[in-house]
Each structure stands twice: as C-alpha cells, then as structure tokens.
Amino acid sequence: MAWNAGRFDRWTSFGPSAAAVLLCTAAVLSGCSKNESSSGSNAASDTSAPAAASAAPATTASGGGENGGKAKIGFSVSTLNNAFFVGLKLGVEKGAKAEGFELVQTNANGDAQQQVNDAINLLSQGVTALVLNPIDSKAIIPAVQKANQMGVPVFTLDRGSDGGKVTSFVASDNVALGQTGAKWIADQLKARYGSPKGNVVDLIGLVGTTAATDREKGFSEEIAKYPDIKVVARQEGGFDQEKSLNAMTNILQKFPQIDAVFGANDDNTVGAEKAIDNAGRYKPLGDKEHIMVIGADGTAQALSAIRAGKQDATISQNPIQMAAKSLSFISDYMAKKEVPANYAWPTLLIDKANIDSDEVKKYGLWSLEVSQ
Structure with missing residues (x-):
C-alpha cells in the first residue's frame, strides 16, 4: 500500500515508554539535510556489490536465499552527506547483522534518478527484499513498482513513496x-x-x-x-x-x-x-x-x-534504532508473520533542562554513536 499522510490512526506505535509520552505516531523524514561535520562522507559506503555482506553473521536468515542460505537485502540511502542518514545506514547494518542477512548497499548522493537506477540494479542482483530511504516520494515510484512486478517486498525508511505497494514504512510521526x-x-x-x-x-x-x-x-x-x-x-x-x-x-x-x-x-x-x-x-x-x-x-x-x-x-529521532526495526520486520515478513504497514518510532523533545537526564539517555543520543 502507498503511504497516505492522513492515515495516522493506522500507525502501530512503538509502545509505552517515557520517551514516547511527548510525541509520536506516523510519517517520514527527518528528517534531514547537509551537516557540516565530516561524519557523513567518512562513513559513505557507495557499493553496488555485496561489499557490506561481511558484516553479516554466518547464521541463516528466515526465507532462505543465496550464499549459504542468507537472504540478500538491498538498501538504497538517499545521501550520506548528513549525520541522520549515516545513522540510518548504521541501523540497517546492525539490523542486517542481527537478522543474519547479506546486505548490499547503495548511496544515491541526493540524486533521485540515480536512486531509481540503483534500486533497479539491486533488484537485478536477486535481492530478497528492498529497503528504500527515498530522496523524493514521487520520483521513487518506478523503483517501487518494479519491485512489485518482481514480487520483491519494499520497506521504506524515514521517507515514504507516493505510489506502488510498500510492505512496511518505518518513520517518526x-x-x-x-x-x-x-x-x-x-x-x-x-x-x-x-x-x-x-x-x-x-x-x-x-x-x-x-x-x-x-x-x-x-x-x-x-x-x-x-x-x-x-x-x-x-x-x-x-x-x-x-x-x-x-x-x-x-x-x-x-x-x-x-x-x-x-x-x-x-x-x-x-x-x-x-x-x-x-x-x-x-x-x-x-x-x-x-x-x-x-x-x-x-x-x-x-x-x-x-x-x-x-x-x-x-x-x-533515533535513526539507528528505527532502521534496525525495519530489518526486523523483514525477518517477520519472511517468517510469514504480520508486519505493520506504517510504524511510528517515538520522538523526544530535548532541551537544556533534560539533556543530561536518564530519560534522554534511555531514549538514546544517536548522533553521539554516529560520531564515534
């Protein structure tokens, strides 16, 4: 199903927690843009071949696939010239490792047409599922539709697609x-x-x-x-x-x-x-x-x-945990479990009064982890 910004009532919430009290349930990102720090460019992994697969453990993922039974997951990130998206990349890598997936990654560098080409290339490599962090919600539609035609489930992160069928969309509200x-x-x-x-x-x-x-x-x-x-x-x-x-x-x-x-x-x-x-x-x-x-x-x-x-x-937000959750949904989908069409990760308002609080520490200062 395509993302509809008006369907907030159908989002699955993260669940009760101190962090979730302040905000949350639906939509897409982050959030985000250029960051003057060099962390984004240093962490770039512009691969169109399974270079990231070495991070995955030897265990076999549900759903099978090539390479000793591992399921191959394709991931296209919109850009790495921004710490938030570096956080998404890190979360996808952690999630793939936890679920036993082989991971093939591409970075579109802010070019919407390049992202479509990258996604179609990933599909040609026989990926079991496709994870997209779209640059543009309309421009990405041909890639989503191509995956639909091939019977490959599509999972979107932080930003959605205005067309085609998306199996699960994980973002903040x-x-x-x-x-x-x-x-x-x-x-x-x-x-x-x-x-x-x-x-x-x-x-x-x-x-x-x-x-x-x-x-x-x-x-x-x-x-x-x-x-x-x-x-x-x-x-x-x-x-x-x-x-x-x-x-x-x-x-x-x-x-x-x-x-x-x-x-x-x-x-x-x-x-x-x-x-x-x-x-x-x-x-x-x-x-x-x-x-x-x-x-x-x-x-x-x-x-x-x-x-x-x-x-x-x-x-x-917390792009690392958000992205890892999306990879867990892929595992559930392969195991024929129900996955939410729209899943809202909680957000937390941080100011000078609570920045050093236990509540904020529990929620996670993801940007500190990215910079390490």
Missing part, C-alpha cells in the same frame, strides 16, 4: 513532530508575554520529501490555533544549513522583531542560528530579546548548540 514544535513555541511565548503571541519564522524542509510535507502540515495546523502568533515568514530551508543561513539572513533584515524560529530539522536551525549571530541579534536564554529556536532530529550540532544556549530545543 512527522505531523505530530510539527505540532509539537508549534505547541512548544506557543508555550514559550505565553511564558514570555502572559499569552501566546509574537512573531515566528517557519523554515520549511526539503520540498518533495514526505518528512518536510508532514512537518509543515503539523506545524501550520497547530500554530494556526493561536491567533495572536504571527508567522511573519515561511521559507524553504531545504534541510540545508547554507540555504537556511541565507534565508534567515534575509528574514532578519526584513523583520526587526522575531520571537521564535521553527526549523524543520536541525540543519535548518543551525543555519538560522548562524544568521542570528552574524546579524548581532543573539541574546542569551532568559533575555527578553532572545530568539527562541527549536529544530528536529537531535544531531550532534544541535545538542552542542543547546548546551551553549544557541538553540533552545530539538525534537530528537
């Missing part, structure tokens, strides 16, 4: 994530002014991705509930630091009074924070002129900015 960001801003403005009012900037994610679409939907619908909060600017940050820096620079020149910024991911917020610094408009937390900034994903840069008082909060 990005509509809820956007709603959480808007509600957090409203609460902070109420604490500052006595009622939720003020000027807000909305830096949208990468247009064409389900994550950006759903986060914007959630944010816009929730912020509209507060008539005295004015969204003075909505611009695409593209999940990209430089693009967000340029967009926020122009916005700051136009609007002398800005109270808060919602970044669709943490690269958007890092770009916004740099623009605020460059404009000489940074004020510390607690100052009445402090521009509040909240993002999403829980990247290492965001956590550092929160500790430094440059960013107020991030709505963290």
